[in-house]
Amino acid sequence: MKAIPFSYIARNLWVRRVTTLLTAGGMALVVFVFATVLMMSEGIRATLVATGQPDNVLVLRKGAGAEINSGISREQAAIVESLPGIATNGKGERLVSKEPVVLNNLPKRSNGKPSNVTVRGTSALGLELRPQVKLVQGRMFRPGTSEIITGKSIASGFRGTDLGETLHFAQRDWVVVGVFDSGKTGFDSEIWGNAEQMMAAFRRNAYSTMVFRLADKSAFEKTKTAIDTDQRLQIEAKPEIQFYAEQSEALATFIRILGLSLSIIFSIGAIVGAMITMFAAVAQRVGEIGTLRALGFRRSAVLIAFLFESLLLSLVGGCIGLFAASWMQAVDISTTNFQTFSELAFQFKLTPEIAVQTIVFSLFMGFVGGFIPSWQAARMKIVDCLRAS
Structure with missing residues (x-):
């Protein structure tokens, strides 16, 4: 044709x-x-x-769909922290972070309208577990103080969250001593402070979540089985990357x-x-x-x-x-x-x-x-x- x-x-x-x-x-x-x-x-x-790390494991209360409605008691946290197979850092510290996660209402810089922001209590170990998070301004908060660091999206988008500014929530004044960049991940939209100070300020008796790193990530199923079969633990473990994908x-x-x-x-x-x-x-x-x-x-x-x-x-x-x-x-x-x-x-x-x-x-x-x-x-x-x- x-x-x-x-x-x-x-x-x-x-x-x-x-x-x-x-x-x-x-x-x-x-x-x-x-x-x-x-x-x-x-x-x-x-x-x-991208927020999750492939060798990190995240622990939540069973049935909790998100960190904010999860709860892990101090006793349960101690049991998880003692599990075998958890990686350690150069100082011999177990790479485990026990974290309260709450929502706080803050006004936007653009129009003053309030919006919910995730506030996370963590520690230097929590920062070590998230290598994608880098401080780009200021310094890390000091344990035992009302100091916080903010993600770059929060610092640019909300009032009172930039370096040197002060936020008032949970009946305290919190000073922003650092701004971090997490490489365009979800952490850029969070505020971080000392875990114990956050627990005291928000009158929490339980953590929201735990994150730990396995020395061998292929041992996840063994670790998950140990958690699932322990009657004292009504919690579930997921690879961190899977949790954030969900x-x-x-x-x-x-x-x-x-x-x-x-x-x-x-x-x-x-x-x-x-x-x-x-x-x-x-x-x-x-x-x-x-x-x-x-x-x-x-x-x-x-x-x-x-x-x-x-x-x-x-x-x-x-x-x-x-x-x-x-x-x-x-x-x-x-x-x-x-x-x-x-x-x-x-x-x-x-x-x-x-x-x-x-x-x-x-x-x-x-x-x-x-x-x-x-x-x-x-x-x-x-x-x-x-x-x-």
Whole structure:
């Protein structure tokens, strides 16, 4: 079967470049929304997954979905701390951090509106367990004092949380002595202070969670079995990276479903726009179609040519939309984590998989919008076309 040259197809789009750009622009807007939603979902997932360390184990009360509604007594914490197989640091200290985690309401710098912020009690060992966390300003808080350090997203987004400022909560004044960067993970949205001071200030008798590092991460199942079979412990252990991956699921899934639903609704308009453009192209080129058929091009060649024209139009729109969406990676945004009801800062993240999905979505719109006009063009009779011209 003789095919119509691709250069001919592309030239037809260039000849109608104003219409082409308008239609491609409409598709680009839909593609931009589609890609941005996927990037937002992936950004949340990547932020929380990167928060965990593969060789760390996190312990929660059984049935607790998040750290803020978990509770581990001091007696249970002592039992976990004495388990075999826990790694030690250069000083011979067991790498275990017992941490209270609470929510605190703070006003935003931008508009003064309050939002929940995660406050974590930890220690120097807690910092050692999170090698991605680096102090970028100031110093570490001193044990036994009302000093705190703040994640860089908190320091830039909330009043009273920057270096040298003072926060008042839990009936105390807390001085910010340091700002840390956790490498775009969930810890950037937290405030850290001394665990025992936090316990006393918030009148807590139990820790919220424990984190420890295994000397051999392949021994996790053995450690988990030891915890599960001890009747004194009504707690469960998970790899830290798994815990934070689970934390991302609810929010990321909600954003993905809502965003994709909107994208599908918007895509109907884009498909109709592409269909109108292609119907107009067919109506303007009736004589051309008759000439092509008279020169020996079969109906299928005409159908494929017009369909390729529609696909090329959608590809242009898809590339424009994807290029525009890629710039969203430079934007910092925050939202409320459904699991903890606290502020979570993250960035949009574009991956090769998202780029492929976006282009496929764009081509699908072009195929659906261009098939009926292409079919109509292919079904035209040579005599009718030449008579109309």
